[in-house]
Amino acid sequence: MAAIAAASTSIAATALFTTLKAAPFSCSALPYLLPPRVSSTPFSTSFKFSESKRSSLLQAKASSSEETSVDTNEFLTELKEKWDAVEDKSTVLLYGGGAIVAIWLSSIVVGAINSVPLSWSWYLVGLGYTGWFVYRYLLFKLSRKELAEDVEELKKKIAGT
Numbered sequence: 001m002a003a004i005a006a007a008s009t010s011i012a013a014t015a016l017f018t019t020l021k022a023a024p025f026s027c028s029a030l031p032y033l034l035p036p037r038v039s040s041t042p043f044s045t046s047f048k049f050s051e052s053k054r055s056s057l058l059q060a061k062a063s064s065s066e067e068t069s070v071d072t073n074e075f076l077t078e079l080k081e082k083w084d085a086v087e088d089k090s091t092v093l094l095y096g097g098g099a100i101v102a103i104w105l106s107s108i109v110v111g112a113i114n115s116v117p118l119s120w121s122w123y124l125v126g127l128g129y130t131g132w133f134v135y136r137y138l139l140f141k142l143s144r145k146e147l148a149e150d151v152e153e154l155k156k157k158i159a160g161t
Contacts (some may be wrong), residue, residue: 086092137147 083089137143
């Protein structure tokens with residue numbers, strides 16, 4: 001399906017450029033995207049910078065490399081001290097690796113869901129539900145308190161307290 005879309009896009013682009021090269025001022029079914037060239041110069045000459053303005057736009061400040069190396073060395077020293085203080089290093093590595101794999105898998109799932117084309121009716125359903133939620137739980141003070149109580153009750157259920 002993606003190959004068909006890419007092929008149709010390239011065919012449309014080829015047709016557009018062929019139309020523009022053959023007759024740039026002719027009327028066609030495709031919209032005219034480029035404005036006609038009036039002058040022979042490629043850029044407008046109404047915006048000129050003087051040398052002082054141009055050089056002031058390109059000024060850069062250099063910083064001392066000693067300051068950044070001190071911060072880097074301090075950071076690495078602190079990181080090494082914290083790593084040495086960890087007793088169960090294999091568990092930390094396992095959790096870290098698991099977190100990286102979980103983020104990678106979740107990005108794949110989100111990408112797959114995002115690639116599913118939705119009809120306009122689903123956007124209306126989402127907009128309607130959002131409007132209902134705002135009206136039901138966020139618009140009035142009493143309903144906001146009710147929502148906060150529901151969230152606290154859910155937290156207690158999850159935590160088991």
